[in-house]
Amino acid sequence: MIPGLVHIIDDDLAVRQSLALLLDAADLSARAYPDAESFLAAADAADLPGCVVADMRMPGMSGLDLLAAIRDRRLDLPLIVITGHADVAMAVLALKSGAADFIEKPFDEEVFLGSVRQALVQGQRAFHERREAAAIAARAAGLTPREREVMALVVRGLPNKMVAAELAISVRTVEIHRARVMEKMGADSLSGLVRTVLQLDDTVCD
Numbered sequence: 001m002i003p004g005l006v007h008i009i010d011d012d013l014a015v016r017q018s019l020a021l022l023l024d025a026a027d028l029s030a031r032a033y034p035d036a037e038s039f040l041a042a043a044d045a046a047d048l049p050g051c052v053v054a055d056m057r058m059p060g061m062s063g064l065d066l067l068a069a070i071r072d073r074r075l076d077l078p079l080i081v082i083t084g085h086a087d088v089a090m091a092v093l094a095l096k097s098g099a100a101d102f103i104e105k106p107f108d109e110e111v112f113l114g115s116v117r118q119a120l121v122q123g124q125r126a127f128h129e130r131r132e133a134a135a136i137a138a139r140a141a142g143l144t145p146r147e148r149e150v151m152a153l154v155v156r157g158l159p160n161k162m163v164a165a166e167l168a169i170s171v172r173t174v175e176i177h178r179a180r181v182m183e184k185m186g187a188d189s190l191s192g193l194v195r196t197v198l199q200l201d202d203t204v205c206d
Contacts, residue, residue, distance in 0.1 A: 003049060004029070004050040004127075006028055006029065006053060007030075007039055007053065007077065008020060008023075008053050009036055009052065011035060012055070015055070016033075016034070022112070028117075036058060036061035036069070039052070049076065049120075049123050051077055052080065053080045054066055055083075056081050056082065056091055056094070057084070063081045063083075064090060066079065067099055068097070071098060076127040077123055078119040079099050079100055080119055081099050088102075088104060103115060133199050136196055136200060137200060142184055143185075146167075146177055147180055150163060150167070150174060150177040151181045151185070151197065153167070155190075
């Protein structure tokens with residue numbers, strides 16, 4: 001079973017129920033909402049991997065509006081647009097704006113399920129990448145100002161002697177700071193430290 005929650009957003013109760021049943025039969029967890037606004041209220045309070053299946057035309061926010069809101073709120077939830085024939089041009093625009101897929105009604109169940117599974121994998125990856133980045137940022141926040149300076153120079157490839165000269169401190173002091181940086185950042189090698197730092201914002205090592 002692919003972990004993650006499928007959020008179904010459609011103002012048609014029958015559609016919501018049928019999609020929920022289809023996903024349940026495929027061993028996929030789903031939650032349904034009558035509109036984008038109620039989904040966003042729930043999504044803001046939750047921090048779970050998943051994806052979104054939304055109708056293009058709904059009262060209030062459209063599927064395109066919802067896509068923009070998901071992007072603005074940095075939610076790790078790929079969005080699949082369900083669209084009628086008349087909405088295909090708009091659905092293509094949604095795809096160009098970052099939607100994971102669009103499926104035209106009436107759709108084949110296996111095509112739908114395949115798209116959902118792919119979106120769940122994508123959402124799971126993005127969710128874990130964000131969690132990992134947040135953990136790295138938290139570890140970096142625990143560094144002292146001097147440790148940050150040493151880390152910035154070390155990941156640029158400077159040997160300890162050059163770091164010492166750059167910061168006007170002893171080589172032994174650099175070695176101590178470097179060891180603490182490695183420990184705090186959870187790196188077991190220089191290459192590991194470089195990979196970790198690359199996931200941080202550029203401002204960390206400015």
